Amino acid sequence: MTSRDDAGGGSTGGLFTATPLERRKRATEAIARTVFLAMTLMLVMPMVAVLATVVVKAWPALSPSFIFDNPKDYMTSGGIWAPLVGTFFLVLGSLLVSAPVGILAGVYLNEYARDNWLTRIVNLAVVNLAGVPSIVHALFGVGAFVLAAGMGRSLMAACCTLAVMTLPVIITSTREALAAVPMSFREACWNLGATRWQTIRTVVLPNSISGILTGVILQVSRAAGETAPILFTGAVFFVPVADHGWEAFFPYGPGDRCMALSMHLFTLVTQVHGVSDAYQYGTAVVLIALVLAVNSLSIGLRGYLRSQKRW
Amino acid sequence: MNGTSESQGRVAGTGRFGPWFHRVADRAEPLMDWAIRLCGWSAILFVVAILFFVFREAAPMLFGKLDLVEFLSSPNWRPSSEVRPQYGILALLVGTLAVTGLAMVLAVPLGLGAAVYISEFCKGKTKETLKVLVELLAAIPSVVWGFVSYAVLAPIIVEITGAPVGVNLLNGGVILALMSVPIIVSVGEDALKAVPDAYREAALSLGANRWELVYRVLFPAAKNGLLAAVLLGVGRAIGETMAVLMATGHAVQIPQGLLDPICTLTATIAAELGETVSGGPHYRVLFVIGLVLFAVTFVVNLTADLVVKGIHHDKS
Numbered sequence: 001m002t003s004r005d006d007a008g009g010g011s012t013g014g015l016f017t018a019t020p021l022e023r024r025k026r027a028t029e030a031i032a033r034t035v036f037l038a039m040t041l042m043l044v045m046p047m048v049a050v051l052a053t054v055v056v057k058a059w060p061a062l063s064p065s066f067i068f069d070n071p072k073d074y075m076t077s078g079g080i081w082a083p084l085v086g087t088f089f090l091v092l093g094s095l096l097v098s099a100p101v102g103i104l105a106g107v108y109l110n111e112y113a114r115d116n117w118l119t120r121i122v123n124l125a126v127v128n129l130a131g132v133p134s135i136v137h138a139l140f141g142v143g144a145f146v147l148a149a150g151m152g153r154s155l156m157a158a159c160c161t162l163a164v165m166t167l168p169v170i171i172t173s174t175r176e177a178l179a180a181v182p183m184s185f186r187e188a189c190w191n192l193g194a195t196r197w198q199t200i201r202t203v204v205l206p207n208s209i210s211g212i213l214t215g216v217i218l219q220v221s222r223a224a225g226e227t228a229p230i231l232f233t234g235a236v237f238f239v240p241v242a243d244h245g246w247e248a249f250f251p252y253g254p255g256d257r258c259m260a261l262s263m264h265l266f267t268l269v270t271q272v273h274g275v276s277d278a279y280q281y282g283t284a285v286v287l288i289a290l291v292l293a294v295n296s297l298s299i300g301l302r303g304y305l306r307s308q309k310r311w
Numbered sequence: 312m313n314g315t316s317e318s319q320g321r322v323a324g325t326g327r328f329g330p331w332f333h334r335v336a337d338r339a340e341p342l343m344d345w346a347i348r349l350c351g352w353s354a355i356l357f358v359v360a361i362l363f364f365v366f367r368e369a370a371p372m373l374f375g376k377l378d379l380v381e382f383l384s385s386p387n388w389r390p391s392s393e394v395r396p397q398y399g400i401l402a403l404l405v406g407t408l409a410v411t412g413l414a415m416v417l418a419v420p421l422g423l424g425a426a427v428y429i430s431e432f433c434k435g436k437t438k439e440t441l442k443v444l445v446e447l448l449a450a451i452p453s454v455v456w457g458f459v460s461y462a463v464l465a466p467i468i469v470e471i472t473g474a475p476v477g478v479n480l481l482n483g484g485v486i487l488a489l490m491s492v493p494i495i496v497s498v499g500e501d502a503l504k505a506v507p508d509a510y511r512e513a514a515l516s517l518g519a520n521r522w523e524l525v526y527r528v529l530f531p532a533a534k535n536g537l538l539a540a541v542l543l544g545v546g547r548a549i550g551e552t553m554a555v556l557m558a559t560g561h562a563v564q565i566p567q568g569l570l571d572p573i574c575t576l577t578a579t580i581a582a583e584l585g586e587t588v589s590g591g592p593h594y595r596v597l598f599v600i601g602l603v604l605f606a607v608t609f610v611v612n613l614t615a616d617l618v619v620k621g622i623h624h625d626k627s
Binding site: 025026028029031032033035036037039040042043044046047050053054100101102104105107108109111112113121122124125126127128129130131132133134135136137138139140142143144147148164167168171195196197198201202221222224225226227228231232262263265266269270277280281284287288291292295296299 | 333336337339340343344346347348350351352353354355357358360361364365367368420421422424425427428429432441443444445446447448450451452453454455457458459461462463489492496518520521522523525543546549550551552553557577580581584585589597598601604605608609611612613616
């Protein structure tokens, strides 16, 4: 009894009361936590503040007619239909090129490639392709597609440039999606006598298709926002587009120059005088909303996949 | 023959496609084999093609009239001068370095701090939410950042500092910092996640608090990954074009202070290529700048890749 009393309230200060060292440690931990939290907030807050400002300033301009009208009065008013359709076709065109190539390249890296020097070079190339500045992609587009391939400045050339630029996004996410399919699935299939291509087609791809899809969606968001690569390869400040009818939905042929939403915003800010604030902010909001919506779709799909995972 | 294809149809087992589909698809195997290989190698092809086509446009100038010493050491960029055009990119190089440096001074501590907070100090819903926010931050297009710098940040800078123009080095640095922070956070967080939990458990059981754990254990253990995160951030900042073009004021001069407008390598290409005559000396010099940019980012990315490979090598 007495010894326990000693231990509880004696000269040592008690078993469960903090020593100065422990107090100091707890204090530094609290300080560290607060500082790191502050750093995180300093990243998140500006974005939230900026988005809020942009949306508030754009509010007067936002209406259905803003989306469906064409720019008018030398692009100082009206809507954003022509650039919006241009962006749609640019994204679609680049997707048609980069999705097949990127998915097959992902299949190659995960299913075919052995661990040798060639594979290391391919991986290095993918990393570097992702790291090449967008303006250098634009120069490549001018040199290769506009001039050497004879496409001229056109929707087609811009799509090809965008496709090359966004290829790494699809390659990396396809590779990750395929790597998530357990090896035992493939082994079971091979043991039934299936060849490598049959295994890929009937087991690997069906089990990873949604993962691949998230990568494709990310490519869409990336391609929709880019400006530099299309600046000299196909996008222009202004193209007259029909207001009504069939023509309004298919205003650009593959050989035509086109408008794009990102390019339109750039033009409004730097080239056109007398544009109302609301029109600029409205364009920015539509672009942001488009990109963030597509991105959220991809993030949501990924979360859903994780929750549905059966192995 | 018939029996074989039937059984293969059952192997497929999905039931979505008829046996005819699988018969055709099986026949395509050699073709698909080669298609997959070719697409796999296409990444190499594209990197080489980028180098080749940019080089092809730049070559006549590079091996002809361009004085390389003047090109790299002269601050005089007067490409459209009628009398004597001068192609010195020193001011552009300094501009790129200054804005990248300023961005990194802001982004590296913030990015690594946020990476530590997300990885070590929060969990569950908060963690997921913060990661999604960082991902969305990365998704905002560069032209939107440029617009924000021009329309929102520039007036604020003018008001606070009294600078004559709001689009300058400071504005560009802040915007670039916000743009390159997400990659630093996500790669940095991956690097911290890759440190085995046994390290954390050992440190905590020895009586370390979280700060000591981060500073004494995680930073040394994850230093390669964190370095790679910073390098990738640098690569992103050097290559950024539209935001920098709109935020820095596009004045070709060597900056004396934070409030001077500057001009970068990327912005010069974006601003001037449209005005040049295809095949003229000015046009070709811009492609030479493109080569310089390609080389710089190639080295930065290669280093980052090697540093990351270093981690994997150590682990195995």
